[in-house]
Amino acid sequence: MAIRVYESRRRDVVELEPRDEGRISMYACGPTVYNLIHVGNARTIVWYDQVRRYLEYRGYDVTYVMNYTDVDDKIIERAKIEGIPPEGVTSKYTQAFEDDMSALGTKPASLIVRATDHIGDMVVAIQGLIDKGLAYKAEGDVWYEVENFDGYGKLSGRSLDDMRSGDRIEPSPGKKHPVDFALWKSAKEGEPSWPSPWGPGRPGWHIECSVMSTRYLGMGFDIHGGGRDLIFPHHENELAQAEGLNGGEFVRYWVHAGLVQMESEKMSKSLGNVVLARDVIEQYGGETCRYWMLASSLRSQAVFSDDTLDDADRSLERWRTFLEAAGHALAEEAPAASSSYRRPLSDPGPEGTGAEFISRFLSSMDDDFNSAKAFAAIHDLVREGNRLIEGAQRGDEGERKSLAGLLEVFLELTSVLNFRLESKPEDSKLVGGLVEYLLELRESARSERAFERADEIRERLTELGVAIEDTPAGPRWRVSGTGQ
RNA sequence: GGCGGCGUGGCCGAGUGGUUUAGGCAAGGGCCUGCAAAGCCCUGUACAGCGGUUCGAUUCCGCUCGCCGCCUCCA
Numbered sequence A: 001m002a003i004r005v006y007e008s009r010r011r012d013v014v015e016l017e018p019r020d021e022g023r024i025s026m027y028a029c030g031p032t033v034y035n036l037i038h039v040g041n042a043r044t045i046v047w048y049d050q051v052r053r054y055l056e057y058r059g060y061d062v063t064y065v066m067n068y069t070d071v072d073d074k075i076i077e078r079a080k081i082e083g084i085p086p087e088g089v090t091s092k093y094t095q096a097f098e099d100d101m102s103a104l105g106t107k108p109a110s111l112i113v114r115a116t117d118h119i120g121d122m123v124v125a126i127q128g129l130i131d132k133g134l135a136y137k138a139e140g141d142v143w144y145e146v147e148n149f150d151g152y153g154k155l156s157g158r159s160l161d162d163m164r165s166g167d168r169i170e171p172s173p174g175k176k177h178p179v180d181f182a183l184w185k186s187a188k189e190g191e192p193s194w195p196s197p198w199g200p201g202r203p204g205w206h207i208e209c210s211v212m213s214t215r216y217l218g219m220g221f222d223i224h225g226g227g228r229d230l231i232f233p234h235h236e237n238e239l240a241q242a243e244g245l246n247g248g249e250f251v252r253y254w255v256h257a258g259l260v261q262m263e264s265e266k267m268s269k270s271l272g273n274v275v276l277a278r279d280v281i282e283q284y285g286g287e288t289c290r291y292w293m294l295a296s297s298l299r300s301q302a303v304f305s306d307d308t309l310d311d312a313d314r315s316l317e318r319w320r321t322f323l324e325a326a327g328h329a330l331a332e333e334a335p336a337a338s339s340s341y342r343r344p345l346s347d348p349g350p351e352g353t354g355a356e357f358i359s360r361f362l363s364s365m366d367d368d369f370n371s372a373k374a375f376a377a378i379h380d381l382v383r384e385g386n387r388l389i390e391g392a393q394r395g396d397e398g399e400r401k402s403l404a405g406l407l408e409v410f411l412e413l414t415s416v417l418n419f420r421l422e423s424k425p426e427d428s429k430l431v432g433g434l435v436e437y438l439l440e441l442r443e444s445a446r447s448e449r450a451f452e453r454a455d456e457i458r459e460r461l462t463e464l465g466v467a468i469e470d471t472p473a474g475p476r477w478r479v480s481g482t483g484q
Numbered sequence B: 001g002g003c004g005g006c007g008u009g010g011c012c013g014a015g016u017g018g019u020u021u022a023g024g025c026a027a028g029g030g031c032c033u034g035c036a037a038a039g040c041c042c043u044g045u046a047c048a049g050c051g052g053u054u055c056g057a058u059u060c061c062g063c064u065c066g067c068c069g070c071c072u073c074c075a
Helices: A039-057 A073-082 A086-103 A115-131 A160-165 A207-217 A228-246 A277-284 A286-295 A306-333 A355-366 A371-394 A397-416 A429-447 A451-463
Strands: A004-007 A012-015 A023-032 A061-069 A111-114 A135-138 A141-144 A181-186 A201-203 A221-227 A251-257 A260-262 A302-304 A466-471 A474-479
Touching (some): A023 A039, A023 A086, A039 A061, A039 A221, A039 A251, A039 A277, A061 A086, A061 A207, A073 A086, A111 A115, A111 A207, A141 A228, A306 A371, A306 A397, A355 A371, A355 A397, A371 A397, A429 A466
Parallel strands (some): A023 A061, A221 A251, A260 A302
Antiparallel strands (some): A181 A201
16 A cells, blocks of 8 residues: 555645655755744644654655755845844744744754755756746846746646736736746845856745755655645746756655634734744643644644644643553553654554554555544544553453553554653652642541542642542542643 | 635534444533542534435535635745
8 A cells, every 4th residue: 555645736646656666755845034933834844744754654764855945035124123134033043943843843854955055056057047048137137937938837727828817916127927936136235145147146035945955855856845825936936947947857746735724814924813833832832732733634724723722732631641541550561662663565564452543543644644534543542542441450461461552552653643742841850749748648638538628639739730530549640731 | 807625513623425433622411439530431413505416415516605725925
């Protein structure tokens, strides 16, 4: 069974057949580092991280390149506002991006590339396009001539005629066709610039991705993506540049993520309805945020609201509770998480306790990363596991064995999604000691049947965010809630 | 105006031409508990509307209504 993905250009779900057997090359448009990212930006990157993790889990050797766009009008603007040089802006927001993404459990791409480190390559590419008759100079600018590229519009499914008739494109002086886009912009006073055969200036928005992706991954690499809103013009233009310059196919599979919706409107910087990733992480924690992002599948739009985030938080809490309870029930026989699980496509498939859950998880994720269905398999596993806990605690050998098997599968599946399910940081030694002491007091009250006193202790702790559960093996506690 | 997508029970969100339920959250009932909590069991009879195809459609086709995305910087 192969992995299937929805491919934007073909507008269909197709089998993923990598250019090189056993290897996947993927490229993602990373941030333009001029601002803190919002949860929509973050969700797309988290999903790409998940795609990468899943492909590795399925046995592929993945090379994942991400770019940071660190030359752009917005950066220049921002530098003026903050009164610092553009490099100050980019380094500040690059760090902020990496901090946010790390809080969301993504691991850095195999290779991170910066536009400013590849200006020379871009100049060479632009000259190449001019030489091929696909670009032309107009004053200090260089424009891509879309009418000379056969197939312009094939990714986004639109024709030049459609676009010409649209009244939203403003013709610029010097452009031959209103859709022609800038490859090189001449420098204005006080802007960062680089030398070029056409005079000092800086590259246009799209050229860096064409140049850097093909430099490191070659033409015809496997997966390229970003949010749906990048399909046009960004990816269309990347395609026109790369294929126009090099010939052949640029990208085998275009994979685009659905956008985050805010009250039935997309979240977007231009609409001004953004919620910063940082703020959501602070309120709900990175793991809840990641759960929310992944619980809706890659292509569907995710609804941002307190309700959907609260749902995610409670669902995750259910998993944590299971992990903890199963661990207690099995004591030292409890399996530990491995650092790297692998289920290559070539595997005959799992056997033994919990195998059905692995199978369901795999077939769901193989099917265009249907995470919603994959999560359901984990939830079903948890229910079955919870049923076994009482018996396992009693010492029933059969149930212990089954529970241990299920727990092992649970650890595997949640680790593929990079959920650590760790207890809250408040769970420190001092706090632990104090809570244990209060529980001892409560237990002695209970043994004297002084329930009023016992309940008072429990209520006070609950108010403080410490949940108490009495189990046959004694009371248990944990820090609950969303950390507010 | 052009192109694309969607409309599932209180909310989020999978899926399918027909019999057995996606799953989560919330709600109600029960078990367990000193009482709780956690957990388990049960319950809700949902697929925008109108036609059509079909023995049978939530699932296919058409139309209508509503919503969303792209067409301009945007993940």
